[in-house]
Amino acid sequence: MTADTSTLLDKAQTLCDSRGARFTAVRRKVLKLMLEASGAISAYDLLDGLKATDLSAKPPTIYRALDFFLEQHFIHRVESQNAFIACNAFSDSHQLQLFICEKCHDVQEVHSPQIQQSINDQARLNDFQVKTQTVEAYGLCHQCRLD
Ligand SMILES: [Zn+2]
Ligand SMILES: [Zn+2]
Structure with a gap:
């Protein structure tokens, strides 16, 4: 894990704590996969990635995590690819x-x-x-x- 990834994961944790949102272990794993992905990553690829450490992972786990991240402004949808990227700012709602x-x-x-x-x-x-x-x-x- 790069220093950047762990810094951003800590930042996500702090933001969730301050917002009263639950940054569960699974959500942390999914966000880590997104931060480490080069380019946009699809829900399907995230499920595959999560299954590497969590055999019982199911599609709803991923979809719930993605909805949560979108709500928290941690990720963005790449519409033309039906995929997602981790935000480079983790700030409040912003246009990009x-x-x-x-x-x-x-x-x-x-x-x-x-x-x-x-x-x-x-x-x-x-x-x-x-x-x-x-x-x-x-x-x-x-x-x-x-x-
Ligand atoms: Zn290039
Ligand atoms: Zn952003």
Whole structure:
């Protein structure tokens, strides 16, 4: 486990404690798998990963954990891949954009206030109330362009 992973797991624990939310041992294991995954990970792959240490793991275990993490803003859904990534901030609810590498499948989370502002402005112009939004850009990351 990298220092980063254990720091983030501790942060998740602290946040759950302060919010009165239950960060169970299984949820901790699932979040660890997500933090260690390169790129987005599907519920199916998470179940496989969990079964490595927890043979009795069932799909509802994963779905409940994912719902919980989404509620706590620990993870984000990658809509175009029907998969999930661990958040890089673990802060309160926030808008984000994703850069997805087609070669190594790395997913970078970025936060552009300008993009957010443009969407809000357009919504106002169209008298539209935005509930959720997805900005996912596909291409090549820095490393893959060097290879
Ligand atoms: Zn985030
Ligand atoms: Zn790449």
